[in-house]
Amino acid sequence: DAKTTQPPSMDCAEGRAANLPCNHSTISGNEYVYWYRQIHSQGPQYIIHGLKNNETNEMASLIITEDRKSSTLILPHATLRDTAVYYCIGYKNSGGSNYKLTFGKGTLLTVNP
Amino acid sequence: GAVVSQHPSWVICKSGTSVKIECRSLDFQATTMFWYRQFPKQSLMLMATSNEGSKATYEQGVEKDKFLINHASLTLSTLTVTSAHPEDSSFYICSARDPGETEAFFGQGTRLTVV
Secondary structure: OOOOEOOOEEEEEOOOOEEEEEEOOOOOOOEEEEEEEEOOOOOOEEEEEEOOOOEEOOOOEEEEOOOOOEEEEEEOOOOHHHOEEEEEEEEEOOOOOOOOOOOOOOEEEEEEO | OOOEEEEOOEEEEOOOOOEEEEEEEOOOOOOEEEEEEEOOOOOOEEEEEEEOOOOOEEOOOOOOOOEEEEEEEOOEEEEEEOOOOHHHOEEEEEEEOOOOOOOOEEOOOEEEEEO
8 A cells, every 4th residue: 555644743724624735655556545534532433535636525525636646624614623633545446345544644734723 | 434333442451451442344244354452652553454255364463363353254353352451451442344335434443441
């Protein structure tokens, strides 16, 4: 799986968009970019994933550069409950139930009132 | 989406005793589940892969005789920390994936404190 690099921490004002960058310059062509987040003392929560195209769901948007070397997770209107550690993970989705994820250090996003 | 449930959410045990943690997939069958450990202010570290009907696969440095994994059914995997010591105090998290979904789901985690 591709190595990813994320800033250790970021701050965002409540109600503003939070843009979390991730560098994955060694990602291979069949590896997806997955984003999870972990609120303090809870298990990780899936947010979104993508391969080449930008993706959007009810939680966030994922913007992947054309060369796929980096991506940005966007929380359009951050709330205090979005304060968490956000993990960007490169993973080759081979199907089935085998789904071993390797977590880096992630980015601690703090949403301030 | 699929749900993975862990039990208990927290446990305190005495040094030298064993503790069992359960991980259940509530609405899907999982032939494979994963166990992670997380120390304070650190990231999740994969401990082992639990395989239904066969032996678990342990990551390098994880003692298989200390962390016993049993995956006896398609919806339940258990992790038993044997002869627990204070250094085993940690946050243990399991995950599983519904083959029909594109993402893994995680349990809520179990906070183990060994005193």
